[in-house]
Amino acid sequence: MSETAEHTGHHIDVKEFHPRAQAAIHDPKIRKNFRSAMDGLMSKRKTAFEGWDLETLRDLGANVRLRALANLPDLLEQLEKKLIENGIRVHWAVDGDEACRIVRDICKARDAKTVIKGKSMVSEEMELNHYLEEQGIEALESDLGEYIVQLADETPSHIIMPAIHKNTGEISQLLHEKTGTDLSNDVEYLTASARLQLREKFMNADVGVSGVNFAVAETGTLCLVENEGNGRMTTTVPKCHIAVTGIEKVVPSMEDVSALLALLTRSATGQHITTYFNMISGPRKAEELDGPEEVHLVLVDNGRSSIYQDDELLDTLRCIRCGACMNHCPVYTRVGGHAYGTTYPGPIGKILMPHLIGLDEGRHLPSASSLCGACGEVCPVKIPIPDLLVRLRQESVDGDKLHPAKVRGHGAKRSSMEAMIWKGWAWMHASPGIYRFGTGAASKFRALQPSKAGAWTDYRTPPKLAAKTLHQRMKERGQ
Amino acid sequence: MSSRETILQRLRNRTGGELTVPECDFSVLVRDDWSTKERIERFEKMIESVHGEVHHCTEDMWMERLAEVLNTRGARNLLIPKQHEIGQSLRTAGRNDLPELLIYDEPIESWQSHLFNEVDASITSTRGGIAETGSLILWPNEDEPRLMSLVPPVHIAVLRASELYTTFHEAMKAQNWAAGMPTNALLISGPSKTADIEQTLAYGVHGPKELIVLIIE
Amino acid sequence: MVDPIKVYPAKPAKVYFYGTCLVDMFYPDAGIAGVELLEREGIEVLFPQNQTCCGQPAYTSGYHDEARSVARAQLDLFPGDWPIVVPSGSCGGMMRKHYPDLFKDTTDEVKAAEVAGRVWELTDFLLNVCHIKLEDLGEPTTVAMHTSCSARREMGVAEVGPKLLGQLKNVNLVEQIRPEECCGFGGTFAVRHPEISSAMVSEKVDALVDTGTRQFVTTDCGCLMNIAGYAEKNQKPVEGQHILSFLWSRTQGKGGSSHE
Numbered sequence: 001m002s003e004t005a006e007h008t009g010h011h012i013d014v015k016e017f018h019p020r021a022q023a024a025i026h027d028p029k030i031r032k033n034f035r036s037a038m039d040g041l042m043s044k045r046k047t048a049f050e051g052w053d054l055e056t057l058r059d060l061g062a063n064v065r066l067r068a069l070a071n072l073p074d075l076l077e078q079l080e081k082k083l084i085e086n087g088i089r090v091h092w093a094v095d096g097d098e099a100c101r102i103v104r105d106i107c108k109a110r111d112a113k114t115v116i117k118g119k120s121m122v123s124e125e126m127e128l129n130h131y132l133e134e135q136g137i138e139a140l141e142s143d144l145g146e147y148i149v150q151l152a153d154e155t156p157s158h159i160i161m162p163a164i165h166k167n168t169g170e171i172s173q174l175l176h177e178k179t180g181t182d183l184s185n186d187v188e189y190l191t192a193s194a195r196l197q198l199r200e201k202f203m204n205a206d207v208g209v210s211g212v213n214f215a216v217a218e219t220g221t222l223c224l225v226e227n228e229g230n231g232r233m234t235t236t237v238p239k240c241h242i243a244v245t246g247i248e249k250v251v252p253s254m255e256d257v258s259a260l261l262a263l264l265t266r267s268a269t270g271q272h273i274t275t276y277f278n279m280i281s282g283p284r285k286a287e288e289l290d291g292p293e294e295v296h297l298v299l300v301d302n303g304r305s306s307i308y309q310d311d312e313l314l315d316t317l318r319c320i321r322c323g324a325c326m327n328h329c330p331v332y333t334r335v336g337g338h339a340y341g342t343t344y345p346g347p348i349g350k351i352l353m354p355h356l357i358g359l360d361e362g363r364h365l366p367s368a369s370s371l372c373g374a375c376g377e378v379c380p381v382k383i384p385i386p387d388l389l390v391r392l393r394q395e396s397v398d399g400d401k402l403h404p405a406k407v408r409g410h411g412a413k414r415s416s417m418e419a420m421i422w423k424g425w426a427w428m429h430a431s432p433g434i435y436r437f438g439t440g441a442a443s444k445f446r447a448l449q450p451s452k453a454g455a456w457t458d459y460r461t462p463p464k465l466a467a468k469t470l471h472q473r474m475k476e477r478g479q
Numbered sequence: 480m481s482s483r484e485t486i487l488q489r490l491r492n493r494t495g496g497e498l499t500v501p502e503c504d505f506s507v508l509v510r511d512d513w514s515t516k517e518r519i520e521r522f523e524k525m526i527e528s529v530h531g532e533v534h535h536c537t538e539d540m541w542m543e544r545l546a547e548v549l550n551t552r553g554a555r556n557l558l559i560p561k562q563h564e565i566g567q568s569l570r571t572a573g574r575n576d577l578p579e580l581l582i583y584d585e586p587i588e589s590w591q592s593h594l595f596n597e598v599d600a601s602i603t604s605t606r607g608g609i610a611e612t613g614s615l616i617l618w619p620n621e622d623e624p625r626l627m628s629l630v631p632p633v634h635i636a637v638l639r640a641s642e643l644y645t646t647f648h649e650a651m652k653a654q655n656w657a658a659g660m661p662t663n664a665l666l667i668s669g670p671s672k673t674a675d676i677e678q679t680l681a682y683g684v685h686g687p688k689e690l691i692v693l694i695i696e
Numbered sequence: 697m698v699d700p701i702k703v704y705p706a707k708p709a710k711v712y713f714y715g716t717c718l719v720d721m722f723y724p725d726a727g728i729a730g731v732e733l734l735e736r737e738g739i740e741v742l743f744p745q746n747q748t749c750c751g752q753p754a755y756t757s758g759y760h761d762e763a764r765s766v767a768r769a770q771l772d773l774f775p776g777d778w779p780i781v782v783p784s785g786s787c788g789g790m791m792r793k794h795y796p797d798l799f800k801d802t803t804d805e806v807k808a809a810e811v812a813g814r815v816w817e818l819t820d821f822l823l824n825v826c827h828i829k830l831e832d833l834g835e836p837t838t839v840a841m842h843t844s845c846s847a848r849r850e851m852g853v854a855e856v857g858p859k860l861l862g863q864l865k866n867v868n869l870v871e872q873i874r875p876e877e878c879c880g881f882g883g884t885f886a887v888r889h890p891e892i893s894s895a896m897v898s899e900k901v902d903a904l905v906d907t908g909t910r911q912f913v914t915t916d917c918g919c920l921m922n923i924a925g926y927a928e929k930n931q932k933p934v935e936g937q938h939i940l941s942f943l944w945s946r947t948q949g950k951g952g953s954s955h956e
């Protein structure tokens with residue numbers, strides 16, 4: 001990763017998770033928007049998998065991803081070769097800054113002034129919009145949710161539904177202020193007016209930038225999953241299409257795609273399939289009448305090759321960005337996506353972001369979980385998210401001498417005070433005699449038990465020490 | 480060292496050593512062979528559940544049905560393929576109940592704003608369909624360019640019942656996609672839609688507001 | 697990662713009882729109830745007096761060296777090859793699922809894996825190993841059940857509690873909305889992120905209260921002190937107990953001796 005960031009990305013301080021989470025929790029509107037949206041998504045997912053052998057399908061999803069990762073360098077080379085044969089130009093970027101520069105250079109070579117964008121989380125990761133603006137190139141989001149978020153000068157609060165934190169009234173107000181749309185609570189009207197505005201933009205944009213859901217090495221095909229059709233517009237109408245993707249998105253064949261697609265849309269929104277599944281394998285041929293003249297793929301590393309080094313952390317790269325883990329996360333549901341202050345919120349964000357921004361900056365992310373396991377249970381590619389959270393907690397306090405921490409910024413959360421408390425705890429619990437003496441004494445003097453125990457008793461009564469411990473009672477029973 | 484080499488080298492020299500390649504058993508994707516009737520029923524159910532419309536037709540009467548569909552919508556014109564038999568038969572049918580027939584035979588640059596603003600409906604062929612998800616397979620080409628199925632507010636697709644597959648997995652294998660893909664291939668499963676405003680569905684956000692499938696049985 | 701498939705052993709003559717630190721200090725009645733239920737099934741209960749804590753609090757906090765030293769002190773407590781039963785999904789999960797990882801590449805690797813393979817969540821053990829048949833001696837009542845996340849997802853026993861309660865003919869089990877959602881305990885999570893935790897437990901308490909019942913049972917003492925503690929502090933009309941206490945109190949005096 002480059003040390004000299006050309007544009008400093010993070011407008012939001014990730015470390016300020018606590019105050020943001022607290023604010024969200026006390027905002028009834030946020031609570032209601034997320035709760036009802038997540039309830040709906042959870043039940044739709046359940047229905048969508050009816051009739052499927054979900055466990056076997058998830059095993060297949062996990063294996064397909066693992067197989068691709070096991071051959072990652074070869075697959076990337078095969079993909080590159082095939083894409084070049086197909087007439088698609090391939091670029092490699094070690095980090096977000098380099099990826100931004102590549103996009104800029106392509107734009108500059110075409111003298112492009114306006115870029116229209118389809119949904120792409122990698123471009124969010126790169127903070128491409130800001131970068132292009134600094135370079136004098138207008139970048140406009142065309143996915144309705146992203147468009148709304150961009151008009152509000154916010155970031156997406158969900159990787160699939162970027163504007164989920166806003167209700168219709170707020171969106172109407174925003175569209176009114178920014179685009180002159182009449183105030184209305186009629187979603188159809190609001191959508192139709194966005195359609196009109198964006199069609200103009202599609203026709204005039206010089207370059208389209210999109211993400212990629214799967215890149216197929218065998219055929220040199222870039223696959224995009226979407227409902228709106230803005231992705232198809234973005235990749236068809238402008239003369240030049242630039243796709244950006246993480247290096248982990250490559251799979252060997254279309255057959256792999258058929259498995260992942262079956263899992264992706266059902267896990268994400270409970271749809272059996274999205275409206276459009278768009279497979280791009282080349283620019284417009286001489287005899288064709290539409291489509292871009294130029295197609296580029298930017299392969300972005302940005303920390304992924306570091307994750308790739310470690311057998312356990314590697315599982316993070318299986319992710320197909322369905323968002324199911326956040327839909328099922330009780331913490332995400334309470335605090336919403338913005339509280340995290342990261343490109344990817346929710347469980348996937350907690351296990352991925354520390355690698356992108358460093359565990360020092362992201363030190364609060366792994367701890368903001370009750371480890372309930374709902375995320376791992378629904379993940380379509382069976383990423384053991386809770387285990388990875390525990391691993392990152394260990395890394396953030398340098399807590400395991402046998403397995404020294406590896407992630408950039410590890411140990412940042414270690415405090416000598418806390419370390420001492422755990423040492424004392426371990427000493428007592430590794431010495432049965434001392435433990436029995438201590439717990440026995442606590443029971444005996446339980447009248448002295450404090451009625452306050454920090455944050456616990458702000459919301460709850462303290463648990464009451466029993467008159468006799470189980471050890472004592474079993475001893476009395478002769479056991 | 481180029482970024483390409485840097486990245487590939489890091490991946491190749493991974494500190495964790497070589498990774499084991501797991502077996503992938505795709506049989507979970509394979510469905511029992513549904514009968515044609517079952518496939519049609521499932522297809523219809525799925526596509527209707529996402530706001531699509533299905534009309535059962537025969538070789539003899541699909542044009543009549545098409546005319547009805549267009550007339551009830553007050554379509555002023557219909558974009559048709561030039562070479563494909565669908566386009567040929569429409570042009571030679573000499574029907575007076577059809578609106579003006581348009582042909583996409585020039586590069587988009589020369590008529591973009593007309594396509595975006597004046598065309599009311601389009602009709603395309605398909606390379607078959609997928610029953611399980613209610614999807615149409617389209618491989619746009621110079622006769623039926625990419626934007627035909629995207630820009631007009633009404634997209635009508637002709638699907639032969641005999642070309643209806645059970646699953647995507649089956650279709651992709653049967654048509655041997657591994658041998659090579661066209662510049663653009665599509666699965667289309669309903670009209671364009673969004674739920675980005677408070678989870679409320681709205682159709683036609685960027686693409687067609689309506690998808691109408693004429694199944695020829 | 698593939699979860700090991702559960703293969704239930706034949707009903708043994710003896711078991712090791714691993715009480716857990718929370719039961720030890722705060723809910724010994726639940727522990728005793730578990731012992732009574734096992735004894736009534738004709739099983740001799742061995743209680744290693746040197747047991748302390750499974751090590752989970754340090755483990756999930758990232759202090760794996762400390763967790764390992766505490767866990768190591770537990771490994772020698774079970775010299776025979778009897779099953780180890782635990783009245784908690786969470787501590788059971790720690791021992792069964794995480795001990796092998798924690799001791800990987802150490803001299804205790806084999807022993808840890810061997811111990812882990814013998815660990816059973818107690819209600820699961822009663823139902824699926826002892827094939828317990830419960831005779832309900834209590835008055836008609838209604839109860840809700842909260843299965844802890846670790847019991848549900850690490851130990852895979854979500855079906856067990858409702859099945860046991862279903863054997864009690866005078867007990868009407870009601871289900872709260874979102875039964876599978878976490879109560880917000882999460883060990884140190886509850887004190888590291890108190891606002892988020894309390895937002896979670898308040899919704900859990902509301903869900904329980906909304907069923908109309910006044911009592912709930914749970915597999916885990918962590919959830920119990922969280923949910924019941926929140927309800928008490930906020931004067932919500934619902935009380936909780938460990939499912940073992942409930943099962944024992946409903947069936948007491950039948951076929952076995954009762955210890956008060």
Ligand code: SF4
Pocket residue numbers: 267318319320321322323324325326347348375378379380381382383
């Ligand atoms: S971690 Fe799993 S559930 Fe979460 S977004 Fe990625 S694939 Fe989906």
